[in-house]
Amino acid sequence: MTTEPSPATPATSAAPAGVSLLEGRELLQLYAAPTGSTQALRGVDVTVTGGRISAITGPSGSGKSTLLAVLALRERPAGGELRHRGRLVSGLSRRDLHRLRRREIGWVAQRPTHSLFPQLDARGQIAQMARLRGVRADVDAALAEVALTSRATASPAVMSGGEQQRLAVAAAGVGPPALLIADEPTAELDDESAGLVLSLLRTRAAQGAAVVIATHDARAIAAADTVLRLRHGVLSGEQGAGEDHTATIDGLGRLQLPEEALPLFPTGRVVVTLVDGHVELHPFGGP
Numbered sequence: 001m002t003t004e005p006s007p008a009t010p011a012t013s014a015a016p017a018g019v020s021l022l023e024g025r026e027l028l029q030l031y032a033a034p035t036g037s038t039q040a041l042r043g044v045d046v047t048v049t050g051g052r053i054s055a056i057t058g059p060s061g062s063g064k065s066t067l068l069a070v071l072a073l074r075e076r077p078a079g080g081e082l083r084h085r086g087r088l089v090s091g092l093s094r095r096d097l098h099r100l101r102r103r104e105i106g107w108v109a110q111r112p113t114h115s116l117f118p119q120l121d122a123r124g125q126i127a128q129m130a131r132l133r134g135v136r137a138d139v140d141a142a143l144a145e146v147a148l149t150s151r152a153t154a155s156p157a158v159m160s161g162g163e164q165q166r167l168a169v170a171a172a173g174v175g176p177p178a179l180l181i182a183d184e185p186t187a188e189l190d191d192e193s194a195g196l197v198l199s200l201l202r203t204r205a206a207q208g209a210a211v212v213i214a215t216h217d218a219r220a221i222a223a224a225d226t227v228l229r230l231r232h233g234v235l236s237g238e239q240g241a242g243e244d245h246t247a248t249i250d251g252l253g254r255l256q257l258p259e260e261a262l263p264l265f266p267t268g269r270v271v272v273t274l275v276d277g278h279v280e281l282h283p284f285g286g287p
């Protein structure tokens with residue numbers, strides 16, 4: 001147990017502020033299914049930048065966890081291109097990938113126990129993560145940050161769900177890593193626990209980490225700098241805090257309308273007109 005990273009301590013090997021850490025283009029992911037294959041990601045373009053919290057939101061089954069797994073370099077995409085600091089991830093050896101994940105990427109699974117060491121107490125989780133990442137950490141301060149001082153010697157098996165979640169986020173955030181990814185980090189947490197988790201994520205982003213979360217939770221969405229909306233494996237829109245909703249036009253010119261606009265086009269067909277430098281969509285057919 002040694003010195004605490006001060007709030008000004010930069011993320012491990014953080015990309016310079018504003019420089020993208022990850023760039024995904026036309027990302028595709030397929031899974032075997034009884035009826036053929038499921039296209040979990042269907043041409044997703046995404047940029048992940050240090051110093052920001054990006055929230056990925058969308059209905060159940062829309063591909064949020066899949067996109068997180070690809071960005072965390074835990075799954076190789078079936079298609080498209082993913083670059084880490086400009087280097088093609090597909091060109092990295094298994095060894096390089098393993099090292100990159102261990103050193104630079106904090107991962108909090110949808111079930112927090114899946115990202116904790118079952119045999120270690122809370123103190124051990126933080127210390128072990130710091131060791132793996134090759135950084136020094138003040139274990140007491142890390143536990144205090146998520147109000148777990150009194151649970152320092154407890155193992156995950158005897159912790160409440162909220163305590164497990166706070167511990168998983170604290171351990172994943174040690175360093176801090178250049179990239180911190182969490183799947184539904186505030187789901188099922190009361191306001192107090194959710195507040196602690198979100199405050200930790202904000203602090204890590206302020207230290208330069210790129211924070212990416214999948215979430216349905218309005219509290220987490222409000223804490224994000226950018227909100228990416230996924231629908232059926234396609235990124236349907238992106239919105240920064242206080243910005244207008246923007247939608248992504250893919251390389252083939254396809255655009256997904258916001259869900260609330262769909263009733264305007266009951267036949268599913270539109271007349272597309274280019275007028276004075278902008279595009280107008282009018283319903284086609286119908287009564």
Ligand SMILES: Nc1ncnc2c1ncn2[C@@H]1O[C@H](COP(=O)(O)OP(=O)(O)OP(=O)(O)O)[C@@H](O)[C@H]1O
Nearest residue numbers: 031032038040058059060061062063064065066067
């Ligand atoms: N390992 C897998 N094997 C087969 N199909 C999978 C696998 N993982 C995900 N899928 C399928 O891929 C699609 C996207 O799943 P994913 O878990 O990424 O969605 P999600 O938006 O995270 O959903 P939720 O909000 O319910 O967690 C779904 O149709 C899902 O059934």
